[in-house]
Amino acid sequence: MSSASNGHMTDRVDVALADVALGGAVKFTTDRLRGRKAEASEALGDWQEWREAGRSIRAHTVANLDYYVDQFTTNATAAGSTVHFASDGVEAVAAIRQIVREKAAKLVIKSKSMVTEEIHLNAAFEADGLECVETDLGEYILQLAKEPPSHIIVPCIHKRRSEIAALFSAEAGREIAQDTVSLTAFARQKLRETFIAADIGITGCNFALADTGSIVLFSNEGNGRMTTTLPKTHVVVMGMERLLPTFEDLDIFAKLLPRSATGQKITSYMTVLTGPRRDCEVDGPDDVHIVILDNGRSNQLGDPEFQEILNCIRCGACLNVCPVYRHVGGHAYGNVYPGPIGAVLAPLLRPDDPAAAELPYASSLCGACAEACPVKIPLHDMLVRLRARNVARGNGKPEEQIAFTGFAKLFGSASLYGPMMQLARLGQKLTVGNGRRPQWFMNLFGPAGAWAKGRDLPTSQGASFRERWAKRGGHRNGK
Amino acid sequence: MASKAEFLANITRRLGRSGPASVPNRGSINAGPAEHDMSAGDLAARFAEEAERVGSKVVMCDSLDAVHDALTAIIGTLPPDRVASCSPSVLDGWGLDRVDGSIEWLTAASEAFRERMPASEVGVTGADVAIADTGTLVLTADADRPRSLSLLPRVHVALIREEQIVAHMAEAIQRVRVNGSLPSAVQFMTGPSRSADIENDLSIGVHGPAEVHILVLRS
Numbered sequence: 084m085s086s087a088s089n090g091h092m093t094d095r096v097d098v099a100l101a102d103v104a105l106g107g108a109v110k111f112t113t114d115r116l117r118g119r120k121a122e123a124s125e126a127l128g129d130w131q132e133w134r135e136a137g138r139s140i141r142a143h144t145v146a147n148l149d150y151y152v153d154q155f156t157t158n159a160t161a162a163g164s165t166v167h168f169a170s171d172g173v174e175a176v177a178a179i180r181q182i183v184r185e186k187a188a189k190l191v192i193k194s195k196s197m198v199t200e201e202i203h204l205n206a207a208f209e210a211d212g213l214e215c216v217e218t219d220l221g222e223y224i225l226q227l228a229k230e231p232p233s234h235i236i237v238p239c240i241h242k243r244r245s246e247i248a249a250l251f252s253a254e255a256g257r258e259i260a261q262d263t264v265s266l267t268a269f270a271r272q273k274l275r276e277t278f279i280a281a282d283i284g285i286t287g288c289n290f291a292l293a294d295t296g297s298i299v300l301f302s303n304e305g306n307g308r309m310t311t312t313l314p315k316t317h318v319v320v321m322g323m324e325r326l327l328p329t330f331e332d333l334d335i336f337a338k339l340l341p342r343s344a345t346g347q348k349i350t351s352y353m354t355v356l357t358g359p360r361r362d363c364e365v366d367g368p369d370d371v372h373i374v375i376l377d378n379g380r381s382n383q384l385g386d387p388e389f390q391e392i393l394n395c396i397r398c399g400a401c402l403n404v405c406p407v408y409r410h411v412g413g414h415a416y417g418n419v420y421p422g423p424i425g426a427v428l429a430p431l432l433r434p435d436d437p438a439a440a441e442l443p444y445a446s447s448l449c450g451a452c453a454e455a456c457p458v459k460i461p462l463h464d465m466l467v468r469l470r471a472r473n474v475a476r477g478n479g480k481p482e483e484q485i486a487f488t489g490f491a492k493l494f495g496s497a498s499l500y501g502p503m504m505q506l507a508r509l510g511q512k513l514t515v516g517n518g519r520r521p522q523w524f525m526n527l528f529g530p531a532g533a534w535a536k537g538r539d540l541p542t543s544q545g546a547s548f549r550e551r552w553a554k555r556g557g558h559r560n561g562k
Numbered sequence: 563m564a565s566k567a568e569f570l571a572n573i574t575r576r577l578g579r580s581g582p583a584s585v586p587n588r589g590s591i592n593a594g595p596a597e598h599d600m601s602a603g604d605l606a607a608r609f610a611e612e613a614e615r616v617g618s619k620v621v622m623c624d625s626l627d628a629v630h631d632a633l634t635a636i637i638g639t640l641p642p643d644r645v646a647s648c649s650p651s652v653l654d655g656w657g658l659d660r661v662d663g664s665i666e667w668l669t670a671a672s673e674a675f676r677e678r679m680p681a682s683e684v685g686v687t688g689a690d691v692a693i694a695d696t697g698t699l700v701l702t703a704d705a706d707r708p709r710s711l712s713l714l715p716r717v718h719v720a721l722i723r724e725e726q727i728v729a730h731m732a733e734a735i736q737r738v739r740v741n742g743s744l745p746s747a748v749q750f751m752t753g754p755s756r757s758a759d760i761e762n763d764l765s766i767g768v769h770g771p772a773e774v775h776i777l778v779l780r781s
Contacts, residue, residue: 112762130594136594143591149573150583156566162743168569178563220768221759237759246760267757267765274769279680305713305755305770311747312709323573329590330739334732335594337750345758349696351616352770353750363705367746375567384576415743436592526668 092417092441099411104168105241109233111411112240113403117455120400121416126348127338128401138459141394144293144326148384148393151293152375158296162358164371171378172202177559179204179318181283183213186316188282192549194221194302194310196287197235197397198376200318200419201432204285215285216277218306220270221337228255233413235399235420274306276538283535284310284368285318289396291335291373297357301340301350308352310372317359317368321512323375330355337394339457343398366381379432388468390428394458399424401462405447416442421460423452430469440478443469504547586587597695600729605763606778609727614699617766619773625779626657629721630776632663633686634662636719640683647679647715648686649707656721658686670708679708685715685771690725691734692776696752699776700734712751718771724781 094461121363124130144151156166169175183191191213193199204453205226208215217226217554225232227250232238239247244261251259251269259269286307298319299305310315327333332356360367385388402408402422413421416436418429426446429439443466452462473479493499545556566773574582593690600608608622621632637644650671658667669679687707691700703709712718730733732752738748753771766772 108761113771115762128598131593132595136592139590139592143588145708146577147583147586149577150586151577152573153566153582166566168564168566170564170569174563189577218769220757220765224759237762239759247760263760263763265767266760272770275680278769283728297744303755304757304768306768308713308749309769312713329585330735330744331732334730337731348612348616349698349750349752350593351751351753351756355744355748356746357748358743358746361704364703364708364746365676365705366708366710367703375569377564377572381576383570384573385578389584416594453654468781 090417092415092438092512095415095417096411096445099415104243105412108241108243109486110409112234112237113409116345117400117403120343120403120455121346123346123348127342133335133338134457134459135354136335137396137457138394140327140332140335141396141458142391144328145324145384145390148324148326151328152323155291155296155326156375157295158294159291160296161371162296164296164358167372167374169374169376169378170186172376173200175242175374175376175378176204176207176318178372179320180207180211180235182316182372184209184316186282188278189214190281191215191283192218192224192277192281192310192314193285194287194300195222195238196285196309196320197232197419198287198322200232201250201286201378202320202376203366204320213377216281217279218274219302220267220304220306223270223274224250225277227251231414231419232256233421234402235397235422235424237399241414248454278309278363281310281314281317283318284314285320286310288319288321288325289340290327290333291321291325292328292330292333292355295357297330297355300354300356301352303345303347303351305352308354311354311356311368312366315368316370316372317356319371319373321373321375323377323380324395340396340398342455343396343400343455379434382434383431389427389431389465391460391464392431392458393496395424395428395456396458398457399425400455400457404451405449406447406449414441416445418442423466427462427465427469430473433457437478440473443467443473445541454480501549504549508547568746586711597730597732600694605727605729606724608694609694609697610776610778611697612694613753613774613776616697617694618697618753618776620778621775623777623779627779629656629764629779630658630661631673632775633719633721634659636717637662637665638683640717644684645678645682646684646686647675647682647711649688649711649771651706652675652686652688652721655688670706670711675708678711680714682715684719685711686721687711688718689720689722689726691737691763693726693729693731693734693750695730697732698750698752700735700738701749701751702738702744703749704745709747709749712749713770716767717775718751718754719775721777723779727778753768755779 167178217223224239233464234240248261289301290299341350357370405423418425420428426442429442433439447464448463448464569780614618623629635753647668648670689699690702754774756768757768
């Protein structure tokens with residue numbers, strides 16, 4: 084879909100790291116989001132207990148997903164919605180194309196939705212020559228720039244004001260000033276015309292309620308409300324795991340999701356939609372179509388190592404705390420979902436994609452993601468298991484195999500360990516220059532060169548503890 | 563295209579069950595901690611504080627006349643030849659025809675509503691419930707109360723009675739449920755429309771209302 088998804092992650096990382104302004108913008112935004120999250124969760128009180136409540140509801144829902152998908156479908160249908168089932172992205176796109184044809188739609192509007200990015204819906208519309216306009220301010224900017232989102236919640240985290248003004252000016256055919264008020268005013272006026280003219284509104288959904296057949300959208304700008312109020316047809320693309328058992332359960336997620344995503348107590352709008360407009364109502368869509376998408380999700384069910392990934396509520400908190408994401412931004416992942424959640428989801432949803440298999444290595448395994456997760460998904464454990472799975476499939480490097488076999492031998496044997504450490508110290512004296520290692524020597528590192536390039540080991544300080552202990556007479560003199 | 567039966571059977575199989583699931587037992591769900599007790603405090607004052615924190619403007623009114631005065635003041639800030647939209651029940655229930663003679667009231671019952679409504683400067687609504695904890699208005703849709711009233715005009719004015727304010731969202735959800743089924747749309751609205759998509763700089767009124775005024779009639 085994007086140019087960013089071509090090539091290797093290491094190449095994309097080099098591009099991202101060279102972009103100083105991008106690094107500043109990503110760091111500033113993620114700092115701000117996680118600072119606000121900390122404040123908002125502190126202010127709520129009992130954050131760990133709310134997390135546990137959220138986790139238990141999600142785990143229960145996923146463990147009984149067949150029941151809840153069935154119940155949701157029955158209630159949504161009773162409310163007048165039409166429900167479609169798609170095993171993969173191709174089927175989902177086909178179902179939506181069919182609706183577009185039936186309605187003879189000329190203009191489609193969308194409100195921000197990661198799942199429609201996942202199925203590459205915009206590319207399909209483009210191929211059909213159908214006009215499709217993104218209405219979230221950030222997504223609208225990216226659509227004009229022809230770029231994919233770089234953050235789940237703040238999609239254009241990487242765009243600068245001057246670039247946005249240039250894009251808007253080109254669209255308007257006149258100069259649009261760079262201040263926020265002018266830029267927003269242009270987008271409001273331009274998109275307002277689009278909302279009124281649109282034939283179909285497409286949204287994702289943050290949650291779906293099984294007991295009422297409703298879908299729930301959180302938004303701040305109000306474009307989600309516009310998209311579900313003005314066009315005659317509303318199409319919802321819904322990951323099959325988005326369910327909550329009851330309307331009452333939404334209360335806890337209305338606490339967890341906005342606080343985790345943006346540090347807000349609640350978003351400006353939380354919209355609960357149940358079926359199309361009733362006969363007597365003057366606005367709202369005449370038809371609601373809900374496309375329930377599997378696309379690899381069901382493969383995680385029943386897998387004790389990965390089923391919990393379906394608990395995810397797509398808040399983006401794991402991105403904001405991830406040291407890797409914070410350095411390289413979203414595009415370096417070359418995947419629809421970046422950050423730790425993307426590094427776990429991509430290889431699970433696309434097990435045969437070699438580009439997805441390298442993403443679990445984009446982590447320092449520090450565990451900050453799991454700690455930030457409002458539903459307690461052990462993301463770092465999953466990243467380790469995915470690396471193991473990748474190696475078990477024969478995708479490990481032979482050098483790594485040799486290195487770790489040697490490592491195990493060495494650290495498993497005291498008689499080998501002592502002499503080898505002495506030898507290593509001698510070697511280190513020759514090679515570690517506190518940052519002044521000659522390039523010819525770096526080249527000898529081979530595959531470890533990339534690792535060694537950015538790191539300096541301090542020169543070792545004389546004898547080791549074991550040696551000094553032995554010198555003192557070992558345990559015989561110990562107290 | 564997958565059929566519903568295939569789609570569900572696949573989930574059942576993956577979950578390691580032999581047949582369709584029976585009604586799940588919610589025993590494994592933790593209820594979550596108790597909410598802060600607000601029963602001792604002034605809910606209306608708490609509501610006003612929270613609503614203003616997110617950018618709504620709240621006026622406490624001791625009488626219907628005071629509500630009319632506050633509404634007149636808000637309308638006075640709008641450009642001339644203004645049109646205000648509201649639902650018929652709000653027009654009657656709050657005696658709005660007695661407010662400022664220069665304004666034209668366009669109600670959801672009128673023929674021209676759908677066409678002219680998007681151009682109106684202000685939308686006046688009631689609310690089903692208001693939540694003190696978050697400063698949130700809860701509006702449901704029906705024939706009398708279109709969704710767009712609180713969405714398309716640049717200014718949204720909500721008229722509520724003090725007894726409509728509850729402490730927490732859980733109570734609001736209880737009040738909204740009608741015989742188990744829900745209205746076509748339930749909007750939880752907290753402050754004006756906002757975005758931080760341009761270099762994290764807060765902008766107000768991106769797509770929805772830029773101004774939200776809440777007039778609370780005290781009991």
